[in-house]
Structures are given as C-alpha cells and as structure tokens.
Amino acid sequence: EAGVTQFPSHSVIEKGQTVTLRCDPISGHDNLYWYRRVMGKEIKFLLHFVKESKQDESGMPNNRFLAERTGGTYSTLKVQPAELEDSGVYFCASSRQGVGSNEQFFGPGTRLTVL
Amino acid sequence: GESVGLHLPTLSVQEGDNSIINCAYSNSASDYFIWYKQESGKGPQFIIDIRSNMDKRQGQRVTVLLNKTVKHLSLQIAATQPGDSAVYFCAEGRNDYKLSFGAGTTVTVRA
Numbered sequence: 190e191a192g193v194t195q196f197p198s199h200s201v202i203e204k205g206q207t208v209t210l211r212c213d214p215i216s217g218h219d220n221l222y223w224y225r226r227v228m229g230k231e232i233k234f235l236l237h238f239v240k241e242s243k244q245d246e247s248g249m250p251n252n253r254f255l256a257e258r259t260g261g262t263y264s265t266l267k268v269q270p271a272e273l274e275d276s277g278v279y280f281c282a283s284s285r286q287g288v289g290s291n292e293q294f295f296g297p298g299t300r301l302t303v304l
Numbered sequence: 305g306e307s308v309g310l311h312l313p314t315l316s317v318q319e320g321d322n323s324i325i326n327c328a329y330s331n332s333a334s335d336y337f338i339w340y341k342q343e344s345g346k347g348p349q350f351i352i353d354i355r356s357n358m359d360k361r362q363g364q365r366v367t368v369l370l371n372k373t374v375k376h377l378s379l380q381i382a383a384t385q386p387g388d389s390a391v392y393f394c395a396e397g398r399n400d401y402k403l404s405f406g407a408g409t410t411v412t413v414r415a
Binding site for chain 1: 340345346347348353393401402403405406408
C-alpha cells in the first residue's frame with residue numbers, strides 16, 4: 190500500500206509570494222490532517238478534513254492559509270502571501286474513519302523556506 | 305494552552321543499552337497517547353500507542369508506560385541499535401483525532 194505523499198519536498202520562495210503544497214493521503218483514508226513544525230519546535234496541528242469537509246481548522250495561523258480537499262481525495266494548502274514566519278516543515282497525515290482508527294500515517298513533509 | 309512536552313531535548317545511549325524517553329502532558333482530558341519516530345528527511349513514523357484505560361503496552365523492543373496520576377508518558381527501547389537514532393515525539397489525542405505533539409527528543413546511539 191502506498192503511503193502518504195507530499196509535493197514538493199522543498200520549496201524556497203520570497204516573502205509575499207504564493208506557495209501551494211499538495212498532499213495525497215493513503216487511498217481510502219477519509220481523515221486528512223495538516224501539521225507544521227517551525228524551527229525545530231513541536232509539531233503543531235493546523236486542520237483536519239473528513240472527506241471533503243473541514244472538521245477542525247482551529248490550528249490555522251491566519252487567513253493567509255487556505256486548505257482545500259475537493260472531492261475528498263488529495264488536499265492542497267496554499268499560503269498567500271507568504272511571510273518569513275511561515276518557514277518550516279509542513280506535514281500531512283491520514284487515517285481511516287471510525288472507532289479505533291486514530292493511527293495517523295504521516296507523509297515525508299514539505300520543507301518551506303520563505304526568504 | 306495545554307500542551308505535551310518532553311523532559312529532555314537530547315539523549316545519548318550506548319548501543320545495546322536500554323533507552324528511556326520521557327514525556328509530560330498537561331491535558332487530563334487526553335485519552336490516547338502515541339510515540340512517533342522521525343528519521344532525517346522522513347515524516348513521523350508510528351511506533352506504539354496506548355489508551356488512557358491502560359498503563360502499559362508492549363511492542364517489539366518497545367514499551368510505553370502511562371502514569372495518569374502524574375500525567376507522565378515514557379517510551380522504553382530495549383537493546384538500543386544504531387537504527388534507533390532519530391527524533392522521538394510523544395503526542396496526545398482526543399476523540400476529535402487532533403494530535404498535540406511535544407518538541408521531540410533527539411536520540412543518538414553510540415557505537
């Protein structure tokens with residue numbers, strides 16, 4: 190079974206530019222999550238999709254971040270306009286739906302550097 | 305807000321010895337705890353989990369202990385190997401599936 194994949198693996202952009210990160214969850218996983226690790230600190234939750242619906246977006250830093258999951262398959266996370274403090278590693282994870290399915294499988298992450 | 309944290313940012317272990325990684329959490333409502341291992345260039349990889357109705361769970365070479373009285377979680381790795389060198393994160397979860405992570409402990413195995 191293929192794991193969670195993320196694209197790109199690295200992105201270097203200038204402040205004020207726009208970047209879109211993509212996540213392909215494991216096939217059949219209804220739950221999709223975005224997390225972020227900034228400057229070696231803890232990994233922080235951003236938001237959670239169940240299929241195409243946003244279940245919880247309490248971790249989104251501000252309105253410069255927009256996540257979508259049209260069709261309930263892959264998801265994108267757009268940062269517009271990017272700021273210096275947005276630099277970090279963005280992880281996507283997915284899990285099955287239902288009781289006892291909390292195990293989240295993580296992708297390799299996208300390392301974003303904003304100059 | 306409440307968060308999950310680790311006691312030590314780094315741990316150096318002699319190959320063959322047992323490792324113990326500690327984590328303190330502050331949210332008494334947490335009902336699910338997980339340990340993840342992250343190797344360089346990869347995402348966090350699930351190691352073992354434990355629910356709040358248990359105090360110990362064993363896997364292959366790993367044991368997780370949960371002490372709800374003092375809100376403490378630990379991961380024990382038996383006979384540590386060079387491949388165990390990585391960053392280890394503890395995380396807590398609740399019914400809504402959202403995970404809260406600690407800052408991580410970097411484990412270095414000495415030959």
